Amino acid sequence: MVEKLFARPDSLVDVATHYCPGCQHGIIHRLVAEVIDELEIQKTAIGVVPVGCSVLAYNYFNVDTQQAAHGRAPAVATGIKRVHPDKVVFTYQGDGDAAAIGTAEMVHAAARGERITAIFVNNAIYGMTGGQLAPTTLVDQVTATSPYGRQSSSAGWPIRLSEMLATLDGAKFIARVCVNDPANMAKAKTAIKTAFQVQIRGEGFAMVEVLATCPTNWGKSPIEAKKWLKENMIPQFPLNVYKNIQG
Numbered sequence: 281m282v283e284k285l286f287a288r289p290d291s292l293v294d295v296a297t298h299y300c301p302g303c304q305h306g307i308i309h310r311l312v313a314e315v316i317d318e319l320e321i322q323k324t325a326i327g328v329v330p331v332g333c334s335v336l337a338y339n340y341f342n343v344d345t346q347q348a349a350h351g352r353a354p355a356v357a358t359g360i361k362r363v364h365p366d367k368v369v370f371t372y373q374g375d376g377d378a379a380a381i382g383t384a385e386m387v388h389a390a391a392r393g394e395r396i397t398a399i400f401v402n403n404a405i406y407g408m409t410g411g412q413l414a415p416t417t418l419v420d421q422v423t424a425t426s427p428y429g430r431q432s433s434s435a436g437w438p439i440r441l442s443e444m445l446a447t448l449d450g451a452k453f454i455a456r457v458c459v460n461d462p463a464n465m466a467k468a469k470t471a472i473k474t475a476f477q478v479q480i481r482g483e484g485f486a487m488v489e490v491l492a493t494c495p496t497n498w499g500k501s502p503i504e505a506k507k508w509l510k511e512n513m514i515p516q517f518p519l520n521v522y523k524n525i526q527g
C-alpha cells in the first residue's frame with residue numbers, strides 16, 4: 281500500500297482557479313485551507329470574501345462562505361461571529377479592499393477586538409480593476425493611474441496596515457509574511473494557523489498580512505515579479521510578527 285504524502289486539502293475545492301499565471305492568491309488559498317484542515321474546523325469555519333480578484337474565493341474554499349460588498353468584510357464577519365460565536369470566522373481581502381475602501385471596517389474591527397481572523401493580501405496594487413494605485417503602492421511604482429510612478433507629493437506614502445493595527449489594544453496577533461519561497465511559505469502557514477488559534481481561544485482580533493505578486497498589473501513575468509517583491513516590497517513592508525499577545 282503506497283502512502284499518499286501530498287494531496288489537495290479537503291477545504292479547497294478541486295477546480296481550476298481564475299487567477300493569472302504567477303499570481304500568489306492560489307498559494308495563499310492553499311495555506312488557509314491546509315490550516316483549516318489541520319485545525320479540523322472545516323465544518324465550523326465561515327469565510328467572508330471581498331471585492332477584488334479574490335471575489336471568487338467562495339468557489340475555491342470548501343467551507344461556508346459569504347461575499348461582502350466593497351471593504352465591508354470585517355463588518356460582515358463581525359455580524360456572523362456575534363450571531364454564531366461558536367463558528368470560526370475569517371475574512372480574505374486584498375489591499376484595495378482592506379486598506380482603501382475598507383480601512384475603517386478593518387481598523388474598527390481590530391479596535392473592538394472582534395474575535396475574527398483577517399487574511400490581508402498586499403500586492404501593492406488594485407489587481408482586479410486594472411492596476412490602479414493602491415494605498416500600498418510603493419513610491420515611484422508605476423501603475424495604470426500613476427504612469428510617472430507614485431509621487432509622494434500628491435499621493436502620499438504607502439500604508440503599513442500591520443504596524444498600524446498592532447497599536448490597537450483589541451488586536452492580539454498581527455503578522456506580516458510572504459510566500460515567495462518555501463521557507464517563507466512555511467512561516468506564512470504558521471502565522472495563519474496562529475491567527476486562527478487566537479480566535480478559537482477567544483482572545484481577540486488577529487490579522488496576517490501576506491505580501492504577494494500581481495505579475496499581470498506589475499507588467500512582469502512570474503519570476504520577475506517574485507524578484508521585484510523580494511527586492512522592493514519586503515524592504516518597504518518588513519516581515520515580522522508585530523504583535524503576539526496570547527493567553
Ligand SMILES: Cc1ncc(C[n+]2csc(CCOP(=O)(O)OP(=O)(O)O)c2C)c(N)n1
Pocket residue numbers: 331332333334350373374375376377378381401403405406407408409414494
Ligand atoms: C465603490 C467602489 N469602489 C471601488 C470599486 C472597484 N473595485 C472592485 S474590485 C477593486 C480592487 C480591489 O483590489 P485589491 O483589494 O487590491 O485586490 P486584488 O484584486 O489586487 O487581489 C476595486 C477598486 C468598485 N467597484 N466600487
Ligand code: SF4
Pocket residue numbers: 298299300302303304305333403407408493494495496497
Ligand atoms: S490581476 Fe493580479 S491579483 Fe488579480 S489574478 Fe491577476 S495576478 Fe492575481
